[in-house]
Each structure stands twice: as structure tokens, then as C-alpha cells.
Amino acid sequence: MIEIKNLTKSFGSNLVWEDVSLTIEEGETLAVIGKSGSGKSVLMKHLNVLLYPDSGEVLIDGLNVFEIRYARLRKMRQQFGVLFQGAALFDSITAYENVAFPLRFFSDLSEKQIHERVMESLELVNLADIGTKSPAELSGGMRKRVGLARAIVMKPEYLLYDEPTSGLDPQTSDEINDLIISMADTLDITSIVITHDMHSVLRVADKVAFLDKQKLSWYGTVDELRVSDHPELKAFVKASEYTI
Amino acid sequence: MQLFVDVGRYCRLIYEAIRSSTEFSMYRKNIISEMIKTGYDSLPIIILAGFFTGAVMTIQTSYQLVAGFIPPSTIGAIVSQSLLIELAAVISALVLAGRVGARIATELGTMAVSEQIDALESMGFNSVTFLVMPRVLAGVLMFPVIYVAAAVAGIVGGLLASILTGSLTVADFMLGARQVFSPADVSFGVIKAFVFGYIITSISCFKGYFATGGAEGVGQATTQAAVLSCIYILVADFVLAFLLL
Numbered sequence A: 001m002i003e004i005k006n007l008t009k010s011f012g013s014n015l016v017w018e019d020v021s022l023t024i025e026e027g028e029t030l031a032v033i034g035k036s037g038s039g040k041s042v043l044m045k046h047l048n049v050l051l052y053p054d055s056g057e058v059l060i061d062g063l064n065v066f067e068i069r070y071a072r073l074r075k076m077r078q079q080f081g082v083l084f085q086g087a088a089l090f091d092s093i094t095a096y097e098n099v100a101f102p103l104r105f106f107s108d109l110s111e112k113q114i115h116e117r118v119m120e121s122l123e124l125v126n127l128a129d130i131g132t133k134s135p136a137e138l139s140g141g142m143r144k145r146v147g148l149a150r151a152i153v154m155k156p157e158y159l160l161y162d163e164p165t166s167g168l169d170p171q172t173s174d175e176i177n178d179l180i181i182s183m184a185d186t187l188d189i190t191s192i193v194i195t196h197d198m199h200s201v202l203r204v205a206d207k208v209a210f211l212d213k214q215k216l217s218w219y220g221t222v223d224e225l226r227v228s229d230h231p232e233l234k235a236f237v238k239a240s241e242y243t244i
Numbered sequence B: 001m002q003l004f005v006d007v008g009r010y011c012r013l014i015y016e017a018i019r020s021s022t023e024f025s026m027y028r029k030n031i032i033s034e035m036i037k038t039g040y041d042s043l044p045i046i047i048l049a050g051f052f053t054g055a056v057m058t059i060q061t062s063y064q065l066v067a068g069f070i071p072p073s074t075i076g077a078i079v080s081q082s083l084l085i086e087l088a089a090v091i092s093a094l095v096l097a098g099r100v101g102a103r104i105a106t107e108l109g110t111m112a113v114s115e116q117i118d119a120l121e122s123m124g125f126n127s128v129t130f131l132v133m134p135r136v137l138a139g140v141l142m143f144p145v146i147y148v149a150a151a152v153a154g155i156v157g158g159l160l161a162s163i164l165t166g167s168l169t170v171a172d173f174m175l176g177a178r179q180v181f182s183p184a185d186v187s188f189g190v191i192k193a194f195v196f197g198y199i200i201t202s203i204s205c206f207k208g209y210f211a212t213g214g215a216e217g218v219g220q221a222t223t224q225a226a227v228l229s230c231i232y233i234l235v236a237d238f239v240l241a242f243l244l245l
Helices: A040-047 A070-077 A095-106 A111-124 A140-152 A170-186 A198-204 A222-227 A231-239 B002-022 B024-038 B040-064 B073-113 B116-123 B127-165 B170-180 B183-209 B214-244
Strands: A002-011 A014-024 A029-034 A055-060 A080-083 A158-162 A190-194 A207-212 A215-221
Touching: A002 A040, A014 A040, A014 A207, A029 A040, A029 A198, A040 A055, A040 A158, A040 A190, A070 B116, A080 A140, A080 B116, A095 A111, A095 A140, A095 B116, A111 A140, A111 A170, A140 A170, A158 A170, A170 A190, A170 A198, A190 A198, A198 A222, A207 A222, A207 A231, A215 A222, A215 A231, B002 B024, B002 B127, B002 B183, B024 B040, B024 B073, B024 B127, B040 B073, B040 B127, B073 B116, B073 B127, B073 B170, B073 B183, B073 B214, B116 B127, B127 B170, B127 B183, B183 B214
Parallel strands: A014 A215, A029 A190, A029 A207, A080 A158, A158 A190
Antiparallel strands: A002 A014, A002 A055, A207 A215
């Protein structure tokens, strides 16, 4: 379980958001939505401590991640798989090697076992035959799927998705949404999806957190979102040209 | 104010690199490839730069020392000692500030702005151990080798220039070189190369690692890495000469 308690973050004199508190239960999929610049990705980067807050806590299974030492933090980070906005694949190695990368350093698996795990991950994202290609040879959707395969290869407890459908066509976006649902169901992973794609939110999320006006403006289930009369949230949904 | 922030970040980066140097298994493979990129791949340009520096210096020294009472071997002495003490180390460092420094800053800068460094950290890697440590270590290990290559190429260039111009014989050149040769000069050059290697790789890693702002940010980081490396090479050259000669 992830608990975010009274989190406040600013960059210099620019306040990103303040006093953000929410809880993400085991196996749940939380979508964090908000306008560009509302600090969605900044919030995500606090969960695996790529950023530190001005104040507040993030508790992973009761442990405040901002207080642990770096060596332990690195272990803790391995509980998380992250799909970055641009996939963040290492462009000097092949797609296969990208997926195998964490296994080579953080597991005692033999080369045969690594191959099996990599193929298992690539098959989960429907890219079993992509291995020898370099990231530069892949389309945006393929890159995201390889990024997702790399994120799940270490069998993490939590998956963080940063704008998983941004820059993709509607069909590919739907494929990614299917994968997010499939990951949550088949691997029983707790997921946090950063997005402003309402179609994606309504398909994959159990709960929704809406960041607006430098605070957590609304938080509830998808069913509650459908009937919410929160003015900014309604305006955001309407602006995304999606009818609930 | 920004200067103090930068100095603090630089010191922290280097401290982290040194602190994590015991995690050898993390950067073992990287250090070999970095040594090849920094050292072996730089040899052609370094040999070329060293060769022509030695050749031009021989021609110019011959031109300046036209007085008949100065023995020709003096030219060999001046050229060889200048190469060993100063030119082989400084010329190769200035050339490699562009070649090696720009490469490192661009590589790390691109990784930083495309979130590849965040990806490494997210997987549980210490990105400084993985990216900075092997590059700096390869720099300090390979620059002395590069210095020796530049010095040898410079002396060969000087010899060939003396033959081509007929200003002095090979025997005169070698006589002068042998008369003034001192192992301390080579040690001084190696120390310089070691320091220059550290300056170029550490500054370039720092600029690349903290690059922000997309392609423009990477471009700025690369330019700053090359320019700052050149400035600090010249400053360090003066300080080392002042302290050690």
C-alpha cells in the first residue's frame, strides 16, 4: 500500500502543489489527471524518490521512503517498474538487451533463465519477435511496449505509467490501455497512471486523483467521477472532448 | 549564486563517484568500453596533432636559432624537452577537450533529457557509479598513455622535419634530445596528463549529467563542457608548472 501524506513540492519560488494526501491500495489502479504543468509527473517521481518534497511523507508498506538510506532506497526502487513518457530506452543497445538490462545486474539468473524471463515479458506486451531491433527502429507504440516489458521484467509490486498513451494514435492507445488492464489483472500489480487522456482513465482506473490549482482538487472512484459536479473537473473532462 | 550551486553539485557528483567506486561489478564492462573510446579511438588525432606540433616546432626553432655559434643539437634539445614538459600534454588535452569532452557531455546530456538517467535510478542503479565513474576513471588512466603517444609522435615529426628541411641531422637532433632528457620531465608530463584527463572527463560528466531542456540544453552542455575544460586545462597547466618546476 502507498500512502501519500501532506506532500508539498516547489521548485524555487514556484509552488507545484501543497498538502497532497491520498492512499493507493494493493492491486488498485489510480489515475492521476490534471492539466499540463499541474505536477502529475512530479508527484509520480516522489513515489520512487527521484524527487524529494519540501515537506510530507510517502509511506510504502508503512515505511517513509524519504528517510531511508540510499543503499536501501535502491532496493526499494526495485519494487517499482516505471514506464516513462518517452519510454527512456537505452538507445545504444537492442530492445531485447533493454529488457534484459536490470536482470543482468540485479539477479542471479543464468543466461537461459534471463532469456526466458525477457521473452515472457516481451510476449506479455505482444512483441516477442522484436528483440534484435534497436530502439531507433521502433515506432512510438512499440517503444512504449518495450519500456513496459522492461518495467515488468523484475516482477515489481508497483507500476508507474507516465503518460502511457501520449503521442500515440487511438488504436495504439487502446492497445496500451489493454496492456495496463492486463498487467493489473494477470500480475496483480498496483498501478499509478499519470495521464490527461480521459478515455484511458475511464478504461483502466479504479480511482482518480485530479490535480488542479496547486492542490489535490478531487479524489474518488471512477463511478464518482462520472456523477461529480466538481466544476474544474467537469471542465477538464469536457475540454478533453470525452463524454462520460 | 549559480556558481556556488554548480560547485556544490560538482563536488557532490565527484564525492558520490568516489564513494561508490567499490561497486566495481556495476561499471566493470563500462570502463573497458570507455577506455577504448577515450584512449584507443583518440590515438589517430593525437598522433596527427603530436606529429605536426613536433614538425612545426623544429622548423620554427631552426628559423629562430640562426646564429652560427649555437650548435644544431640545441634544436633537438628544445623541441624534445618542450614536447615532454608542455606541448604533448597540453596539445593533446586541448584536442581531446573537444573530442572526448563533447562526446561525454552529449551522451550523458541526451540520457538526462530523455529520462534514461531517471530510468537507471528507477531500476535501482546508482547512475553516478554506472555512468560517471567509468568515464572519469578511463580519462585518468588513458590520458597518460595518450600523452606518451603524442610525445613520441612529436619527436618523430621533429626528426622528419629536420631531415626534410636539412636544418639539422638526425644525429644532431637525437644528441640534443639525449643531452637534456630527464625522467623527471616525463613524470611531470604524466602528472599533467593525469590531471587534464580528470578535468576533461569530470567537467564533461558534470555538464552532461545535469543537462536540462531538450536538444538545446544538450547543445549548451556540450559547448560549456568543451570551453570550461579548455579554460581549466590552461589554469591547471600554470598551477602545475608553478608548483612542480
